[in-house]
Amino acid sequence: MSTTTARPTAENGAPHRPTKNRASLLASIGGQNLSLIGALVLVLALFGILNDNFLSITNMQVIAEAATITGLLAVVQTVVIICGGLDISVGSQVGIASVVSAMAFTSAGSNALAGIAAAIGIGIAVGILNGVIIVYGRVNPTIATLAGLAAYKGIAQLVSNGRAQGYVLNNDLFVFLGRGKIAGLPVMVWLLIVVATTVHLLLKYTDIGRNIYAIGGNDTAARLAGININKYLVSVYALIGIVAALAGILLTARTGSGQPTSGSEGLELKAITAAALGGCALKGGKGGIGGTLLAVALLGCLENGLTVEGINSFWQNVAQGALLVAAVVIQQRRSGERAIGLPA
Known part of the structure; x- marks a missing residue:
């Protein structure tokens, strides 16, 4: 007497594991990230066809180095x-930190740690100042940081007379960074x-x-839940100041001197674009670092490809x-929100 073994199917109640696993994987990656991965592959393929050296290891390292500062700012912008x-x-914060790091380095007798500490200190001060103005001055974040x-750009230009400051490539730590x-x-x-x-x-x-x-999803509910929103906002802006200072230090190390504007202008647009492309809802409450980094990579490859061509x-x-x-x-x-001025 022969017997037949039923295969696991959706009809007989057993789960179809490959489909389930595949769906779980896709859900964990996210539709936004899949779109970014597809766009990144397309850009890499396009410029790889147009230029044989685009996909070389050397050029990939160039892209990675060039995208690092933008990536740091995009992470905290997220x-x-x-x-x-x-x-x-954030771009102006990078500029002022770059100048301060080089000037403090020179003033302290080529002491790299003094330059780094001074830049981090000014970054914390600027970040807290932004947070205090927004929270306790009740100023819209866009207006406060636009000011x-x-x-900060003006301060960087004033203290440096609008010129690059110092020379740090005679120091091993800056060369290493x-x-x-x-x-x-x-x-x-x-x-x-x-x-x-x-x-x-x-x-x-x-x-x-x-x-x-x-807080980003519903600040009223967060406040009623006992979350100290003011403390969180000031802390987040302080974090931005610290990471922007780190970016300024890397800009100094990469260029060899403190740069008041060169290398830092336009970074705010790149950081916000990367965060938005990465899936951050500009009204708050949604976003992630993975998507932001994919967007940074996409922007970096696109910029390099256009330059190479x-x-x-x-x-x-x-x-x-x-x-x-x-x-x-x-x-x-x-x-699904209604556009301003248009019927639902």
Whole structure:
């Protein structure tokens, strides 16, 4: 007497594991991230076909190094956007930290630690100042940090007379930060990995991260739940100041001197664009570090590819602006919110 063994199917009640596992994997990656991965692969393939050297290891390292500063700022921009805020002044914060690091280094007799400590100190002060103005001055974050964009840029130009300051490449620590490698990867990239991983773990696995999402999602409910919103906002802006200072130190190490504006202008647009492309809802409460890093990689490859192909650098600004608008439009469509001035 023969017997037949029924195969596990949806009809006889047994789960179809491959489909379930595949769906679980796709859900964990996220539709937004899958779109970014697809776009990144497309950009890599396109410029790889146009230029044989584009996909070389050397050029990939160039892209990674160039994207590090943007990546650092995009990571903390993600945090503040999730929290329901925004920081348009991050580029100017990088500039002032870069100048201070080089000037303190020179004044302290070529002491790299003095330069780094001074930059971190000014970063914390600027970040707390932004937070205090927003929280206790009750100023809209966009307006407050837009004012900071102009003010911090002006301060950097005043203290430096609008010129590059100092020379740091005679110091081993600055050379290591700007040009050193660990296990084949630039030190700058390792620093981005450490910061991004730390922030990701903070957001995903701690009460602090859950509270940040709660504040951005519904600040009234968060306040009623006992979350000290003021403390969180000031702390988040202080974190931005610290990471912007680190970016300023890396800018100094990479260029060899303190840069008041060169290398830092436009960083705020890149950081916000990366965060928005990565899935951050500009109204707060949604976003993640993984998507932001994918967007940073996409922007870095696009910028490098356009440069390698000799395309006018002005088009890079056009591309960034277009990508930011596209990201916001996609968010609005997905949320189902009515556009201003248009019927529902």
